[in-house]
Amino acid sequence: xxxxxxxxxxxxxxxxxANFINSLTGFKxxxxxxxxxxxxxxxxxxxxxxxxxxxxxALVGYINRPIQAAPHTLANIKETGFYTINHVCxxxxxAAHQTSAKYDEGxxxxxxxxxxxxxxxxxxxxxxxxxxxxxxxxLREIIPITLNNTFLVIGEIQTIKIEDDILQDDGxxxxxxxxxxxxxxxxxxxSTSFLNRYKYAKPGIKPLKL
Amino acid sequence: xxxxxxxxxxxxxxxxxANFINSLTGFKxxxxxxxxxxxxxxxxxxxxxxxxxxxxxALVGYINRPIQAAPHTLANIKETGFYTINHVCxxxxxAAHQTSAKYDEGxxxxxxxxxxxxxxxxxxxxxxxxxxxxxxxxLREIIPITLNNTFLVIGEIQTIKIEDDILQDDGxxxxxxxxxxxxxxxxxxxSTSFLNRYKYAKPGIKPLKL
Numbered sequence: 001x002x003x004x005x006x007x008x009x010x011x012x013x014x015x016x017x018a019n020f021i022n023s024l025t026g027f028k029x030x031x032x033x034x035x036x037x038x039x040x041x042x043x044x045x046x047x048x049x050x051x052x053x054x055x056x057x058a059l060v061g062y063i064n065r066p067i068q069a070a071p072h073t074l075a076n077i078k079e080t081g082f083y084t085i086n087h088v089c090x091x092x093x094x095a096a097h098q099t100s101a102k103y104d105e106g107x108x109x110x111x112x113x114x115x116x117x118x119x120x121x122x123x124x125x126x127x128x129x130x131x132x133x134x135x136x137x138x139l140r141e142i143i144p145i146t147l148n149n150t151f152l153v154i155g156e157i158q159t160i161k162i163e164d165d166i167l168q169d170d171g172x173x174x175x176x177x178x179x180x181x182x183x184x185x186x187x188x189x190x191s192t193s194f195l196n197r198y199k200y201a202k203p204g205i206k207p208l209k210l
Numbered sequence: 211x212x213x214x215x216x217x218x219x220x221x222x223x224x225x226x227x228a229n230f231i232n233s234l235t236g237f238k239x240x241x242x243x244x245x246x247x248x249x250x251x252x253x254x255x256x257x258x259x260x261x262x263x264x265x266x267x268a269l270v271g272y273i274n275r276p277i278q279a280a281p282h283t284l285a286n287i288k289e290t291g292f293y294t295i296n297h298v299c300x301x302x303x304x305a306a307h308q309t310s311a312k313y314d315e316g317x318x319x320x321x322x323x324x325x326x327x328x329x330x331x332x333x334x335x336x337x338x339x340x341x342x343x344x345x346x347x348x349l350r351e352i353i354p355i356t357l358n359n360t361f362l363v364i365g366e367i368q369t370i371k372i373e374d375d376i377l378q379d380d381g382x383x384x385x386x387x388x389x390x391x392x393x394x395x396x397x398x399x400x401s402t403s404f405l406n407r408y409k410y411a412k413p414g415i416k417p418l419k420l
Contacts, residue, residue, distance in 0.1 A: 001342075002377065004370040005331065009268065012381070019381035021265040021367065024345055026297055026385060027392035027402060028262075029236025051261040051273055052238075054358040055231040058219065061273075061362075063261055087236055094408070094417040101411035112413070121215065132211075135234055140357055145364070147350055148264040152271075152362055154355070157231065160214040167212065171222065171229035172395050175236060182237035182392050182402055185382050187409070187420065190402040192237060195391070197398040198304070201311035203322070207304040210397065 035076035086131035245286035
């Protein structure tokens, strides 16, 4: 085993440290966030910093980097109040990664990377047609994190579109059957293999498989 | 494809909805958080709501449920200012899941589920000896999320202990080689298979594999 102290990693080169710290937090979901600006231009960006905040109300958060590093998605969400989250699948992994390039404001990443817009219900924000699990969010709160000028952006889930045959009898989604990917760090992608589900744990009882 | 509206899911039974909403956000890392209370009693709990907040300073957040639902870990972190995050591996998946049972305050989950405490450097919080990737955190901020009475708990990474041979030349950690698991929903566990890493994306250039 290797031990690394804060005094060690603080001396590291910026990109080396970023790769390391980003990997430490482990596997993440990998998602495309679709938005529109006030002039009805579409934007698409890749985000792996999603976090489940609650089921009732159904709240999802993501971390937006400082405004100067990642301005367009957050500006559009503020302007319109709506956005979509779309799971990334193997068939468009390269296109999804390419949305992380710093395109100018007003450039439509859907066109640039070869993905297609889809509209559902009364959500003005574009979904990714190629995605097999996707949902619309209405903005509820933007919480500034003053420690490093990032933002926790919280939305409430609205309309959801999922592939057939992944919804189980108890509400659970077998997302690996839709080939949703996991990610690690800023640039690596993984497929997953289901191991087990376990019953709700209670003190003094051995964990039971579902 | 199946379409579900907010009006649909709001009528669902509580546990069915929780399974569904928890699965929508996709794969997550799965971690044990180790703490001590003021009386030096150890506590261990499982958390999948981790989120990378930044690399410089090296900040990691997790969502703590409302105090009445999950009181011990957050109380201990407030009291001592330190905690550990430990990746869950297949060899102790059942023990890790069992820590989610509602044990009384003062019960040491390490003893209850058969995991072992380990201490590193000057971190007073216990690590999980069996874990192959683990790190200490010092509390930086607790941000209340008033929308649903949860908390974003942010710590700065201190001492790190990782298995040999997973650190790459560019700082990236091949965590799948240590068999770190991913999770989905509240109760399902997955192994992962590495697909690809891609270079930093730039406008107008096809994504290149690393």
